[in-house]
Amino acid sequence: MKVQIASNVFLRDKYLLLEFCAPAGFAMPEPGQFLHMRIEDSFDPLLRRPLSIHDAVWQAHSKNGRKKHVVRILYEVVGKGTALLAEKRPLTQIDVLGPLGRGFDLKKIGRSRCVYIVAGGMGVAPLFFLARRLREGRKENARGPKIVVFIGARNKDHIIREKEFKDLGCEIHVATEDGSKGFKGRVTDLLKTILPPATDGAVSADGQEGAPVICACGPKAMLAAVAALAQQRGLAAQVSLEEFMGCGLGACLGCVIRTVSGYRRICHDGPVFDAEEIIWGD
Amino acid sequence: MSKPNLKVAIGSLKLQNPVMVASGTFGYGREYADYVDPARLGAIVTKTITKNRREGNRPPRICETTGGMLNAIGLQNEGLEDFIQEKLPACRDAGTKLIVSVGGETSNEYGEVIEALNAYPEVAAYELNISCPNIEYKDKIISQDEELTHKVVRDVRQKTDRTLIVKLSPNVSDITRIARAVQDGGADAVSLVNTFLGMAVDVETRRPVLGNITGGLSGPAIKPMALRMVWQVYNKISLPIVGMGGIMNARDAVEFLIAGATAVAVGTANFVDPRTPLEVVEGIASYLSQHHYKDVKELIGSLNVS
Numbered sequence: 096m097k098v099q100i101a102s103n104v105f106l107r108d109k110y111l112l113l114e115f116c117a118p119a120g121f122a123m124p125e126p127g128q129f130l131h132m133r134i135e136d137s138f139d140p141l142l143r144r145p146l147s148i149h150d151a152v153w154q155a156h157s158k159n160g161r162k163k164h165v166v167r168i169l170y171e172v173v174g175k176g177t178a179l180l181a182e183k184r185p186l187t188q189i190d191v192l193g194p195l196g197r198g199f200d201l202k203k204i205g206r207s208r209c210v211y212i213v214a215g216g217m218g219v220a221p222l223f224f225l226a227r228r229l230r231e232g233r234k235e236n237a238r239g240p241k242i243v244v245f246i247g248a249r250n251k252d253h254i255i256r257e258k259e260f261k262d263l264g265c266e267i268h269v270a271t272e273d274g275s276k277g278f279k280g281r282v283t284d285l286l287k288t289i290l291p292p293a294t295d296g297a298v299s300a301d302g303q304e305g306a307p308v309i310c311a312c313g314p315k316a317m318l319a320a321v322a323a324l325a326q327q328r329g330l331a332a333q334v335s336l337e338e339f340m341g342c343g344l345g346a347c348l349g350c351v352i353r354t355v356s357g358y359r360r361i362c363h364d365g366p367v368f369d370a371e372e373i374i375w376g377d
Numbered sequence: 378m379s380k381p382n383l384k385v386a387i388g389s390l391k392l393q394n395p396v397m398v399a400s401g402t403f404g405y406g407r408e409y410a411d412y413v414d415p416a417r418l419g420a421i422v423t424k425t426i427t428k429n430r431r432e433g434n435r436p437p438r439i440c441e442t443t444g445g446m447l448n449a450i451g452l453q454n455e456g457l458e459d460f461i462q463e464k465l466p467a468c469r470d471a472g473t474k475l476i477v478s479v480g481g482e483t484s485n486e487y488g489e490v491i492e493a494l495n496a497y498p499e500v501a502a503y504e505l506n507i508s509c510p511n512i513e514y515k516d517k518i519i520s521q522d523e524e525l526t527h528k529v530v531r532d533v534r535q536k537t538d539r540t541l542i543v544k545l546s547p548n549v550s551d552i553t554r555i556a557r558a559v560q561d562g563g564a565d566a567v568s569l570v571n572t573f574l575g576m577a578v579d580v581e582t583r584r585p586v587l588g589n590i591t592g593g594l595s596g597p598a599i600k601p602m603a604l605r606m607v608w609q610v611y612n613k614i615s616l617p618i619v620g621m622g623g624i625m626n627a628r629d630a631v632e633f634l635i636a637g638a639t640a641v642a643v644g645t646a647n648f649v650d651p652r653t654p655l656e657v658v659e660g661i662a663s664y665l666s667q668h669h670y671k672d673v674k675e676l677i678g679s680l681n682v683s
Contacts, residue, residue, distance in 0.1 A: 133649065133650065138444060138596070138597050138625060138649065139443070139444065140441060141441055141444065141445065141446060141596055141597070141645070141649060142441050142446060142648055142649065143648070143649070190650070192412075192651070338436070338437075339437065339439060339440065339441070340439075341439050341446070341448070341648045342402070342404075342408070342647065342648045342651075343648075344404075344408045344409060344412075344651070345404065345408045346402065346403055346404030346408035346409065346424075346647075347401065347402060347404075347439070347448070347450070347648060348424075348433060348438070348450050348453045349438050349439035349448060349450065350436070350438070350439070351433070351436050351438065351453070352436070353435075353436075357432055358432060358433055358436075358453060363408075
C-alpha cells in the first residue's frame with residue numbers, strides 16, 4: 096500500500112519523525128506493531144526496512160476540521176536504508192506493508208495498576224504509542240494505570256521523546272551511560288532501584304489482579320537484563336524485539352528468536368513476546 | 378487480437394501460466410494471502426519439508442548485500458506430520474497447483490516423505506531440494522556430486538508417478554553434468570538454480586554476519602549467472618527447466634524463458650514486493666502480445682545466437 100509522506104523532519108542529530116495520513120483501508124495499528132517499508136523503488140537497498148509505529152492518532156484536519164488518522168514513525172539513521180528514508184520529502188509516496196506483527200498484550204497490561212516502560216535507545220519508538228494507548232484508550236477507568244517510563248541512552252543527546260512522555264502524564268526516569276543526564280549507568284541498573292521488591296512467594300505476577308507489569312524495547316542485552324530483573328521481582332514483562340527482516344510476513348523464517356518452544360518468528364509471532372518465553376544469550 | 382496462451386507443462390504437470398513462487402520465499406501459501414491470490418499463479422512451491430522437524434540455524438539468518446541477500450535458514454520446518462496435519466489443508470484451497478519441496482539427508486528420507494504425500498491428491502508435484510547450502514549431508518550438498526544425485530533421483534523416481542522436479546545447486550564447476558545425472562535418473566524437470574554460497578563480515582566485531590557463517594546469495598545479483606546456467610543446461614539436456622535466480626520483474630522472467638526455461642519462479646522478489654509474481658504473469662502476457670506471439674512456448678529457448 097502506498098502512503099504519502101506528510102512530513103519527515105529531524106528531531107535532533109540522527110533522529111527523525113516521519114508522519115503520514117493513513118489512506119483508506121489502512122488498518123488501525125496496535126502498539127508494538129511495525130510497518131515494513133520499501134525505501135526505494137529500485138533494488139538498492141533491496142529489502143524492506145521494518146520500522147515500529149511510534150504513534151497513531153485521530154486528528155482534526157487544520158483546514159476542514161475533518162478527522163484524519165495520522166501515523167508516525169520515529170527512526171534513527173543507522174545505515175543506507177534509513178539514510179535514504181531521511182532524504183524523502185513531503186508528498187513522496189512510499190510503499191508499506193502493514194501494520195504487521197503481534198504487539199503488546201493490552202488486555203494483560205491494562206489490568207495492571209502500574210506499568211513500567213523501559214526504553215533503551217530507539218526502544219522509545221513503539222513504547223510511546225503504548226503509553227498513549229494506555230492513557231487514552233481506557234473508557235471504563237479514566238485514569239488508567241500509572242505509567243513509569245525509564246529512558247536509557249549513551250548520553251543526553253540520545254535521550255529523545257522525554258517531553259512527549261511527560262506530556263502524556265508519565266513519570267520519567269532517565270539514565271545515561273556517561274552520566275550527562277539523570278542516572279549514570281545502565282537503565283536496567285536504574286530500574287533495579289525503583290522497581291518494587293519481590294513479594295514473598297510471588298513467582299509470576301501473571302493473573303494477579305493489578306500487579307505491576309514491565310514493557311520494554313531496546314538492545315537485546317538490555318532486554319535480557321530486564322527479563323532477569325522481572326523474574327527476580329516476580330513481575331510479568333513483555334519485550335519488543337528488533338531484527339533485520341526478510342518478508343515481514345512470517346514466511347521466510349529469516350528473523351527468529353530462540354524461545355522455550357523453539358525458534359519463533361519475530362515478524363509474525365512477535366515482535367512482542369512474554370519475556371519468560373525467550374531463551375536469552377543464544 | 379486474442380490473448381496469448383500462457384499454459385505450459387512440466388512433465389505431466391499442467392500449469393495455467395509459467396510463473397511459480399520459489400521454495401522458502403512463500404511459506405506454505407497462506408502467509409501471503411493478504412497480498413497475492415495464489416489462484417492466479419502457475420503453481421506454488423512450499424518451503425522445504427523434511428521427514429523430521431528441523432530447528433534451523435542460529436540467527437542472524439539473513440543479511441542484505443549489494444543487489445542481493447544472504448540467507449542461512451537451515452530448512453527450519455515442523456516435519457512431515459505437521460505439514461500434513463496443519464499446512465496441507467490450507468493449501469487445498471489455494472486454487473493453484475501445489476508443488477511440495479522435499480528435503481532430506483538420504484534417499485530413504487526423501488522416499489519416505491514422498492510416499493506419505495502420494496496419498497494426498499492436492500499435491501500436484503514434488504521438487505527435490507538436493508541443493509540447500511545451509512545444512513550438512515555428512516560433508517556435501519547432494520547435487521554437488523553426480524553419482525549421488527543420480528542415485529537419489531533414481532531411488533525417489535521409484536516412489537512416485539507424479540511430476541518430479543529436481544532443484545540444483547549452482548555451486549558446481551559444470552552444472553550440465555549434474556543436470557544430465559538428473560535426467561538419467563528419470564526426473565521430469567530441473568529447477569535452476571538454488572542460491573550461490575557467500576558470506577558477509579561485520580568489520581566492527583570481525584565476526585561473520587550470519588550465525589551459520591556462510592549462506593546462500595539470492596536476488597538480482599545472481600541473475601546473470603543463473604541465466605547462463607539455464608542456457609547451458611537447455612543446450613545439453615531435454616528436460617524442461619524451471620528457471621529462477623534474481624527474477625524481479627517480467628522482463629527478467631522473459632529472459633529466462635528465452636534462455637530455455639519452460640517456467641520461472643519468483644523468489645527473493647516476494648520479500649521486496651509480494652505482488653511481484655502476479656506482475657510477472659501479467660507482464661509476460663503483455664510482452665507476448667506486444668511481440669505478436671500467440672503462445673508462450675514460442676519463446677522458450679528462442680535465444681538467437683546466429
